[in-house]
Amino acid sequence: MGPDKYLKNYIDGALVPAVSGDYLDNVNPATGKVYSYLPDSDNRDVERAVEAAERAFPEWSGSDVRKRFRILTRIADIIEQNLDVFARAESVDSGKPYSMARSVDIPRSQANFRFFATAIIHYASESHHVAGETINFTLRQPLGVVGCISPWNLPLYLFSWKIAPALAAGNCVVAKPSELTPMTAYMLSKACIEAGLPKGVLNIVHGLGGKAGQAIVDSPKVKAISFTGGTNTGKKIAATAAPAFKKLSLELGGKNPNIIFADCNFDQMMVETLRSSFSNNGQICLCGSRIYIERPIYEKFRDEFVKRTQFLKIGDPFASVTDLGALVSKAHLDKVRSYISLAEVEGGTVLCGGTEVEMQGEYEQGFFIRPAVIEGLPISCRTNQEEIFGPVVTIAPFDTEEEAIAMANGTQYGLAATVWTREISKANRVAEKLQSGIVWINCWMERDLRTPFGGMKSSGMGREGGLEALRFFTEPKNVCIKYG
Ligand code: NDP
Secondary structure: OOOOOEOOEEEOOEEEOOOOOOEEEEEEOOOOEEEEEEEOOOHHHHHHHHHHHHHHHHHHHOOOHHHHHHHHHHHHHHHHHOHHHHHHHHHHHHOOOHHHHHHHHHHHHHHHHHHHHHHHHHOOOOEEEEOOOEEEEEEEEEOOEEEEEOOOOOHHHHHHHHHHHHHHOOOEEEEEOOOOOOHHHHHHHHHHHHHOOOOOOEEEOOOOHHHHHHHHHHOOOEEEEEEEOOHHHHHHHHHHHHHHOOEEEEEOOOOEEEEEOOOOOHHHHHHHHHHHHHHHHHOOOOOEEEEEEEHHHHHHHHHHHHHHHHHOOEOOOOOOOOOEOOOOOHHHHHHHHHHHHHHHHOOOEEEEOOOEOOOOHHHOOOOOEOOEEEEOOOOOOHHHHOOOOOOEEEEEEEOOHHHHHHHHOOOOEEOEEEEEOOOHHHHHHHHHHOOOOEEEEOOOOOOOOOOOEOOEEOOEEOOEOHHHHHHHOEEEEEEEEEOO
8 A cells, every 4th residue: 555666547447657767856855855756647548547437437427326336435435544655745745744644645535435424415406397298307427537636735635635526426537636745645545446446437647737637627528627636727627628618617716814803812723823834834815914913902913923933843854843844845945935025025024034044964854944024015016916825924003903804805716715803793694705715714624524615715715525526527418207
């Protein structure tokens, strides 16, 4: 089940190299060194995967849902039984702390399989009855071959979040993980083989987004694309998929606001705001990166928040004291650094962080940076408008509820927002006005898998999660029966 040095594609039930025979380097972000190699796949590999999925579709889509339940549950069991191996692999591949991979990423990955395995058993469609005349019922059928493309920040967590509902609903899948974090997707291939998933039902093709990913989107036989990643990539995918009338679910970028009212539970808010700012080094699409604080508590917040940010331990992903590991790549580290310089050019004051961490020994070349808190920037500047996706937050005071809402809504994004107040009517009022797919009140990242998940505006299109995902991966057909 463990990681290997040379990863393989999973096509038609077998682990195979890319047709080209070429490999890409896979870097451990904490050491900065290549530690394994992944297939550099192209349209030929994708074509094979799509053909295998097409062949597998009639039997898988026609199978009893209890069979799908059993196999998906077995995959969940295998991930759970190998929690430690998966968590270690995820940490090495992505640079995140092992403790996080073990407590968040991998438990959630197995939960995704378990949740949708169970959901398909209980899934029911609607019927509409006109007394004595007709009964209409909605037949929900799987789409066929679907494409699932996921990013590097929560590798197996987001990969399985797409694959599990697609398979549960009876589709066959061609999937691509990010080229930066392919290892646990490769290990999932082995878990699927061990679980007895019929060949061709799930195919995992590794490689570059512009090559292997684009080939999945281009394939005329792929009926739907479920994509999580950056907004620009989402635009490109939509431009290809829309004229072919493919179903599209796009989970894209964010620039999430936290609104903190003076009447909040300060201690609880402080703990959670630190978490919502810097968990996984801010590399979670749901992290808050613009923090708006009601003026009476602005200075108290700023001083305490900066102090606690400076206490965070950055370094060895396997040390139990580590809060933040490495950023995912050198390119991403450079991007984050460039935004810190930009913030200064735009007139911001960096209150803490933003500097590289001097590491020694095996981590000397790793991609580590201290989390940064910046103040003094207007909402309109690029630092406050563009997604940085790193351990960087800006803070600013507000005076009125209306001002806070305007600031929160003042970007092209609309993924998630957090509101801190003890006044429930204020919380509800603000939640109604926020242009955001998710609003958390007095908490952050509380995830119930039954709820709709997704963004507004440039943060995406469609919703995943719970029944929304099963609806996305099925075609509704109305059947009308007339009384005799
Ligand atoms: P990218 O958009 O660069 O990549 C996402 C995936 O798409 C990767 O597997 C990538 O492959 C692939 N890809 C790239 N180009 C194409 C293409 N032309 N056709 C098909 N596939 C392609 O995003 P990142 O991996 O950098 O992830 C970070 C982004 O993801 C952030 O913007 C973040 O906000 C967003 N995100 C959104 C979430 C949400 O739920 N809304 C959740 C998590 C992250 P490769 O990496 O190999 O190039």
